[in-house]
Amino acid sequence: MKKTLIIIGGGIIGMTIAREACLRKKFEDIIIIEKEKKLGFHASSRNSGVIHAGFYYAPNTKKALFCTQANNLLRDYCIKKNVQLKKSGKVVVCKDESQLSTLDELYKRGIANKSNIYLFDENELSNYEPLALTKNKFIWSPNTWSANPINLINVIEKELIELGVKIICDREIVSQRKNILFDNYKNQYHYDFVINAAGAHAIKIAKIMDIETDFVLLPFRGMYLKSRRKISCFNTHIYPVPNISKPFLGIHTTLTSDGFIKLGPTAIPVLSPENYINLRGIDFNYLPNIIFNQIKLLFKNSFGYRDLAFKEFKNLSKKNIISAAQKLTSFKLEEDDFEWYTPGIRAQLFNQKSGNLEMDFVNILNSNQYHILNSISPAWTCSLKTAEYILDDILNSIS
Numbered sequence: 539m540k541k542t543l544i545i546i547g548g549g550i551i552g553m554t555i556a557r558e559a560c561l562r563k564k565f566e567d568i569i570i571i572e573k574e575k576k577l578g579f580h581a582s583s584r585n586s587g588v589i590h591a592g593f594y595y596a597p598n599t600k601k602a603l604f605c606t607q608a609n610n611l612l613r614d615y616c617i618k619k620n621v622q623l624k625k626s627g628k629v630v631v632c633k634d635e636s637q638l639s640t641l642d643e644l645y646k647r648g649i650a651n652k653s654n655i656y657l658f659d660e661n662e663l664s665n666y667e668p669l670a671l672t673k674n675k676f677i678w679s680p681n682t683w684s685a686n687p688i689n690l691i692n693v694i695e696k697e698l699i700e701l702g703v704k705i706i707c708d709r710e711i712v713s714q715r716k717n718i719l720f721d722n723y724k725n726q727y728h729y730d731f732v733i734n735a736a737g738a739h740a741i742k743i744a745k746i747m748d749i750e751t752d753f754v755l756l757p758f759r760g761m762y763l764k765s766r767r768k769i770s771c772f773n774t775h776i777y778p779v780p781n782i783s784k785p786f787l788g789i790h791t792t793l794t795s796d797g798f799i800k801l802g803p804t805a806i807p808v809l810s811p812e813n814y815i816n817l818r819g820i821d822f823n824y825l826p827n828i829i830f831n832q833i834k835l836l837f838k839n840s841f842g843y844r845d846l847a848f849k850e851f852k853n854l855s856k857k858n859i860i861s862a863a864q865k866l867t868s869f870k871l872e873e874d875d876f877e878w879y880t881p882g883i884r885a886q887l888f889n890q891k892s893g894n895l896e897m898d899f900v901n902i903l904n905s906n907q908y909h910i911l912n913s914i915s916p917a918w919t920c921s922l923k924t925a926e927y928i929l930d931d932i933l934n935s936i937s
């Protein structure tokens with residue numbers, strides 16, 4: 539039987555799913571439809587490029603189930619395909635003793651999630667990162683590497699073309715009726731199975747396909763400073779202990795695969811899924827809902843949103859990002875040595891029923907549709923593993 543699989547969205551998730559579907563050989567035609575002129579233009583190329591090792595996530599969540607295995611899969615894939623890598627590892631450091639209990643919790647989660655992780659006393663820190671600062675203890679994660687996200691997209695795209703995936707760019711899916719998708723040029727695409735991998739727009743696509751959820755998009759902008767020149771004196775990434783009730787990891791130092799240092803990312807509330815700079819990229823279809831929810835959350839301070847928002851707005855200033863990063867290291871970070879770098883938007887969902895940010899990935903299988911919602915960090919790390927999981931799910935459902 540001729541089976542057509544259509545994937546809406548050509549970010550890392552849509553691309554790795556297309557690759558996995560090809561390897562399983564169960565669909566005759568596999569098509570990616572992407573609204574931009576090239577693949578991977580949004581979150582998949584605008585992130586930290588850190589291959590996370592799986593210790594942040596509460597056991598039994600999808601993130602916890604996927605991330606450790608996903609880390610191995612992605613590191614192996616990058617090595618095999620010569621993707622630019624930095625095999626750095628990372629340390630997680632405490633600013634004061636009040637953070638020790640959370641550091642212990644991260645270590646326990648790491649052990650439960652089978653991550654390769656070590657908890658050391660501060661006197662060991664100089665063996666891993668002499669330039670890092672900690673109080674009492676720190677975590678060492680040797681498998682937290684970084685890769686070049688744009689290089690990775692290009693490598694996967696090349697593989698998809700070799701595998702025979704049809705890639706259609708510059709076409710936005712705007713509606714759907716009876717197994718037919720319609721794009722913004724009124725072209726029609728018949729599908730036997732469709733996967734919604736539209737990243738920050740996935741909730742909109744789900745609605746187009748009559749999927750109702752309690753979720754709304756609450757986008758946050760991740761801004762970075764990047765060093766103007768290569769800096770070779772650091773050995774590892776340096777991360778602070780995060781607030782584990784929120785899906786953000788705090789401003790950290792990341793070593794890029796090409797030898798620079800990035801500081802960030804922030805988590806600044808913004809007005810639209812592509813609102814990368816000031817008021818540019820505002821989408822009036824999203825605006826009323828997003829503003830309504832932001833005002834409500836500011837007023838109620840649900841999940842500490844008001845405190846988060848005020849703290850994060852300060853990070854619009856270069857000086858404040860530098861000063862947050864400076865707490866992690868004895869290396870003198872100078873404002874003039876850093877410039878703003880390509881920001882990304884986190885496709886964060888807010889659950890209107892529970893009044894909380896959704897912390898985990900959300901997958902919905904409905905007949906011949908599969909929706910990938912809340913594609914937030916570490917979805918980039920998890921992409922190859924997520925693709926395996928989703929293909930298992932889909933093939934079980936249609937066998």
Ligand SMILES: Cc1cc2nc3c(=O)[nH]c(=O)nc-3n(C[C@H](O)[C@H](O)[C@H](O)COP(=O)(O)OP(=O)(O)OC[C@H]3O[C@@H](n4cnc5c(N)ncnc54)[C@H](O)[C@@H]3O)c2cc1C
Pocket residue numbers: 546547548549550551552571572573574577578579580581582583584585586587588589590709710711712735736737738739740743759760761803881882883884885913914915916917918919920
């Ligand atoms: C600042 C920041 C830092 C991050 N750091 C890390 C990190 O270090 N490690 C990590 O693992 N993860 C990280 N992440 C998360 C990671 O980048 C994302 O989770 C991942 O890239 C999501 O991939 P995606 O394919 O789901 O989404 P996207 O890359 O956004 O792809 C979705 C695609 O769908 C397309 N699309 C949308 N609507 C339509 C439509 N109607 N028709 C056709 N196409 C459509 C879009 O144009 C887009 O190309 C970070 C994210 C951000 C924002």
